[in-house]
Amino acid sequence: VQVSTTELAQLLRFDLAGYANADAASFTTRRIGEGETLYRAGDEFHSLYVVRSGFFKTLMLDPSGAEQVLAFPMTADVMGADGIASGRYTSEAIALEASEVVVVPFARISALARECPPLERVLYRVLSRELVREQGMLYVVGMLGAEGRVAAFLLNLGERFGALGYSRTSFNLRMTRQEIGSLLGLKLETVSRALSAFDAAGFIKVNLKRVDIVDAGALRAMMEEPIAPVLRSGAARVRSSGPSGLVGNGLKPSSLPA
Amino acid sequence: VQVSTTELAQLLRFDLAGYANADAASFTTRRIGEGETLYRAGDEFHSLYVVRSGFFKTLMLDPSGAEQVLAFPMTADVMGADGIASGRYTSEAIALEASEVVVVPFARISALARECPPLERVLYRVLSRELVREQGMLYVVGMLGAEGRVAAFLLNLGERFGALGYSRTSFNLRMTRQEIGSLLGLKLETVSRALSAFDAAGFIKVNLKRVDIVDAGALRAMMEEPIAPVLRSGAARVRSSGPSGLVGNGLKPSSLPA
DNA sequence: CGGAACTTTGAAGGGAATCAATCGCTGTGG
DNA sequence: CCACAGCGATTGATTCCCTTCAAAGTTCCG
Numbered sequence: 001v002q003v004s005t006t007e008l009a010q011l012l013r014f015d016l017a018g019y020a021n022a023d024a025a026s027f028t029t030r031r032i033g034e035g036e037t038l039y040r041a042g043d044e045f046h047s048l049y050v051v052r053s054g055f056f057k058t059l060m061l062d063p064s065g066a067e068q069v070l071a072f073p074m075t076a077d078v079m080g081a082d083g084i085a086s087g088r089y090t091s092e093a094i095a096l097e098a099s100e101v102v103v104v105p106f107a108r109i110s111a112l113a114r115e116c117p118p119l120e121r122v123l124y125r126v127l128s129r130e131l132v133r134e135q136g137m138l139y140v141v142g143m144l145g146a147e148g149r150v151a152a153f154l155l156n157l158g159e160r161f162g163a164l165g166y167s168r169t170s171f172n173l174r175m176t177r178q179e180i181g182s183l184l185g186l187k188l189e190t191v192s193r194a195l196s197a198f199d200a201a202g203f204i205k206v207n208l209k210r211v212d213i214v215d216a217g218a219l220r221a222m223m224e225e226p227i228a229p230v231l232r233s234g235a236a237r238v239r240s241s242g243p244s245g246l247v248g249n250g251l252k253p254s255s256l257p258a
Numbered sequence: 259v260q261v262s263t264t265e266l267a268q269l270l271r272f273d274l275a276g277y278a279n280a281d282a283a284s285f286t287t288r289r290i291g292e293g294e295t296l297y298r299a300g301d302e303f304h305s306l307y308v309v310r311s312g313f314f315k316t317l318m319l320d321p322s323g324a325e326q327v328l329a330f331p332m333t334a335d336v337m338g339a340d341g342i343a344s345g346r347y348t349s350e351a352i353a354l355e356a357s358e359v360v361v362v363p364f365a366r367i368s369a370l371a372r373e374c375p376p377l378e379r380v381l382y383r384v385l386s387r388e389l390v391r392e393q394g395m396l397y398v399v400g401m402l403g404a405e406g407r408v409a410a411f412l413l414n415l416g417e418r419f420g421a422l423g424y425s426r427t428s429f430n431l432r433m434t435r436q437e438i439g440s441l442l443g444l445k446l447e448t449v450s451r452a453l454s455a456f457d458a459a460g461f462i463k464v465n466l467k468r469v470d471i472v473d474a475g476a477l478r479a480m481m482e483e484p485i486a487p488v489l490r491s492g493a494a495r496v497r498s499s500g501p502s503g504l505v506g507n508g509l510k511p512s513s514l515p516a
Numbered sequence: 517c518g519g520a521a522c523t524t525t526g527a528a529g530g531g532a533a534t535c536a537a538t539c540g541c542t543g544t545g546g
Numbered sequence: 547c548c549a550c551a552g553c554g555a556t557t558g559a560t561t562c563c564c565t566t567c568a569a570a571g572t573t574c575c576g
Contacts, residue, residue, distance in 0.1 A: 084386035127385040128342035134392040
């Protein structure tokens with residue numbers, strides 16, 4: 001399948017209307033089966049990849065082979081930008097389900113960008129957006145306790161599904177508890193316990209991969225204080241600000257994972 | 259003071275020789291006193307800043323005003339790239355000592371980059387390098403215990419001083435234990451204890467801000483296993499691989515903080 | 517000289533990790 | 547169609563690393 005530059009911009013949610021001059025160019029797509037690796041750390045860098053459908057994890061491996069998850073790219077997300085710096089990817093991308101990506105040769109897109117300033121802006125923004133996302137992760141891992149991290153993760157995931165037109169509050173996790181834990185710097189049991197606690201408190205409903213966010217405000221409230229001592233033993237003090245949860249903490253959950 | 263494009267490239271350690279055509283352009287510099295803020299989260303984004311001399315911290319603030327340190331930019335490092343995405347900075351930069359930065363208006367540098375492909379490459383690489391650095395931080399925080407994180411921090415700082423022509427093993431910390439802890443997701447006491455333990459084990463010599471790395475190999479070894487149980491009570495099992503420490507774990511310490 | 521800020525060190529407590537067992541999906545094959 | 551292996555998730559008990567709380571020692575600057 002071929003994808004035009006305009007379609008690519010649409011996928012990334014940037015408006016490139018009126019600059020069809022670059023439309024002569026098109027990009028190929030590539031299908032990746034579940035569990036397959038798109039690129040590995042150390043591979044030569046040639047292309048960025050834009051997820052067209054499906055779900056990935058990106059990760060680094062430590063000397064002993066343990067994986068540190070860096071992000072969970074889904075539709076509209078870009079993978080591989082870490083390869084620009086040194087000419088080799090420093091991370092690895094693995095499909096969590098059958099997926100399709102647009103292959104964007106970097107030499108080509110940057111040449112096109114030179115001709116088309118709006119496209120150039122898209123490229124810079126995409127890289128910067130990644131930067132902001134990772135800063136958000138550092139914030140979450142640095143400031144929040146286990147439950148706050150899991151709450152941030154759920155809210156962020158909901159936001160991203162919402163941005164794609166899916167439900168913001170009901171979705172299926174495509175990754176395991178262990179993978180979530182790796183991203184958040186927690187063990188799988190801790191993730192499981194946090195989810196169970198949220199369920200018991202009525203903030204969410206969980207059943208394996210299925211998650212329904214019932215009280216987003218309560219989840220946002222958990223991101224307020226470091227190591228929120230919210231869910232201990234039995235009942236939880238419901239301090240949500242109503243159904244729509246307008247607690248607001250000045251921190252957009254969209255500024256976290258990916 | 260004015261800085262030419264070529265000088266700017268040199269500062270960033272990229273070779274732009276032979277492309278003096280862009281040299282007509284020059285950039286202004288700005289002096290920042292110790293404790294002063296270069297830009298704040300929410301400020302409109304116009305420029306990137308390249309550190310010419312001095313030392314900074316970049317950080318995010320949580321709703322209650324607590325700070326999460328994101329990096330410690332020093333000479334040759336770039337600040338402000340997070341502002342490209344949304345047109346506003348999402349982080350804040352504060353000088354830890356009297357410093358000087360080159361002000362690089364983004365509109366101007368990207369226009370120049372269009373005329374000069376090598377400069378364009380520099381720009382993309384600078385952004386990507388930031389991405390890689392933050393991935394390294396996520397790795398450190400996600401995989402290592404307190405001592406491993408501090409070891410990684412020291413090694414990385416040494417590498418960066420070395421790259422600037424200073425000693426890789428003897429340097430002065432310009433930030434407090436609290437700021438180090440914030441970057442690493444630890445409390446100041448924990449940082450202090452780790453440093454004391456390294457000292458007691460003979461891996462380093464510490465005295466307040468002064469640090470001498472005695473056994474870099476031993477420090478690298480601490481980054482091997484999650485929560486390395488190396489320094490308990492009295493003596494430490496010296497398992498360095500000699501003076502130069504060629505233990506090697508496949509993880510460059512240069513791929514961490516900043 | 518005096519005081520604020522930073523650091524160090526000790527003791528006690530807590531949150532997440534670890535160890536361990538059970539339960540429940542899933543899909544594979546008889 | 548159903549039995550069963552295998553992986554993932556949940557839950558409990560215990561351990562331990564880091565935090566918290568506290569106090570004293572240093573450095574540095576006004």
